[in-house]
Amino acid sequence: MPELPEVEIIRLGLQRKIIGLKIKKIEILNQKTFQGDPKLIEGKTIKSVWRKAKVLGMDLDNNLSLMFHLKMSGQIILIGGRQQNTGTRFIGGHPTKDMGSGELPNRSTRVIFALSNELKLYFNDQRKFGWVRVVRSSELVAQRFLSTLGPEPLEKGFNWEILKTNLLKHKAMPVKVALMDQSVVSGVGNIYASEALFLAKIDPKRKASALSDDEFKRLYSGVIESLTKGIRHGGSSKTHFVNAEGEKGLFLNYAFVYNRAGKPCQVCKEKIKKITLGGRGTFYCPDCQKN
DNA sequence: CACTTGACCTGTCCGC
DNA sequence: TGCGGACAGGTCAAGT
Numbered sequence: 001m002p003e004l005p006e007v008e009i010i011r012l013g014l015q016r017k018i019i020g021l022k023i024k025k026i027e028i029l030n031q032k033t034f035q036g037d038p039k040l041i042e043g044k045t046i047k048s049v050w051r052k053a054k055v056l057g058m059d060l061d062n063n064l065s066l067m068f069h070l071k072m073s074g075q076i077i078l079i080g081g082r083q084q085n086t087g088t089r090f091i092g093g094h095p096t097k098d099m100g101s102g103e104l105p106n107r108s109t110r111v112i113f114a115l116s117n118e119l120k121l122y123f124n125d126q127r128k129f130g131w132v133r134v135v136r137s138s139e140l141v142a143q144r145f146l147s148t149l150g151p152e153p154l155e156k157g158f159n160w161e162i163l164k165t166n167l168l169k170h171k172a173m174p175v176k177v178a179l180m181d182q183s184v185v186s187g188v189g190n191i192y193a194s195e196a197l198f199l200a201k202i203d204p205k206r207k208a209s210a211l212s213d214d215e216f217k218r219l220y221s222g223v224i225e226s227l228t229k230g231i232r233h234g235g236s237s238k239t240h241f242v243n244a245e246g247e248k249g250l251f252l253n254y255a256f257v258y259n260r261a262g263k264p265c266q267v268c269k270e271k272i273k274k275i276t277l278g279g280r281g282t283f284y285c286p287d288c289q290k291n
Numbered sequence: 292c293a294c295t296t297g298a299c300c301t302g303t304c305c306g307c
Numbered sequence: 308t309g310c311g312g313a314c315a316g317g318t319c320a321a322g323t
Binding site for chain 2: 314319
């Protein structure tokens with residue numbers, strides 16, 4: 001599921017509600033999902049909620065941090081709270097049987113965090129690829145995955161020349177595949193890679209080494225614009241993604257190409273095409289993205 | 292080395 | 308309806 005915008009939406013939702021709360025109890029329903037000793041963090045207070053690329057983190061008051069990776073189907077949903085509606089119903093979530101009546105926990109629930117203030121945080125993950133990990137805060141940067149990340153695209157310092165240099169690490173790859181390498185840019189995944197290339201009017205099959213400077217500049221803008229638009233619409237909910245309140249994101253209603261195979265291009269009316277690149281479904285407009 | 296493919300899992304959807 | 312296969316927002320490791 002989640003690429004940078006989706007994880008950012010979750011972060012924003014959690015940040016408003018859980019800073020300063022205590023983790024009272026952790027219930028692990030799928031052992032493989034939780035890495036580390038839950039006893040080390042029970043009773044500790046959440047000091048901050050952060051995001052790096054597609055990883056969500058929480059720093060605690062004992063120099064330990066929690067890391068969450070949602071991979072393809074993860075959800076983090078916060079339920080309850082004294083001053084809000086209580087109960088375990090929520091309005092979004094998985095649209096079918098998996099959600100049952102909308103009660104939590106459900107069959108995808110892997111870890112439950114009971115927090116102070118009567119809140120419960122559910123880590124759901126249908127496919128069990130995602131994980132929650134306890135790490136020393138001081139060792140965060142050395143963590144596998146975090147240590148190899150490229151620049152954050154929405155932070156200061158990222159520019160088209162850096163994007164060009166990093167993409168040129170993969171001269172022979174289709175540019176779309178290179179764009180999804182997390183050491184090139186942090187947080188761009190399959191949906192936003194297709195969208196960014198559409199905005200830049202670049203054929204996703206092109207070799208990264210064949211792009212002109214003007215094309216690198218357009219791709220830089222396309223990355224920024226697609227991610228920003230994703231955040232503005234609350235993220236992409238193809239099947240699983242929901243925000244911290246359990247609500248779906250609307251970005252796919254506004255996407256130009258992703259998941260729109262056979263539908264007319266919103267710019268030129270040509271039919272959107274779907275191909276496979278690097279083993280992943282790739283959508284583009286054969287007319288707007290001829291070059 | 293640079294790049295591609297399979298594995299990890301569960302579930303849905305589509306064609307026969 | 309049932310059954311098999313393809314496919315799904317991501318990373319790793321093993322192949323070529």
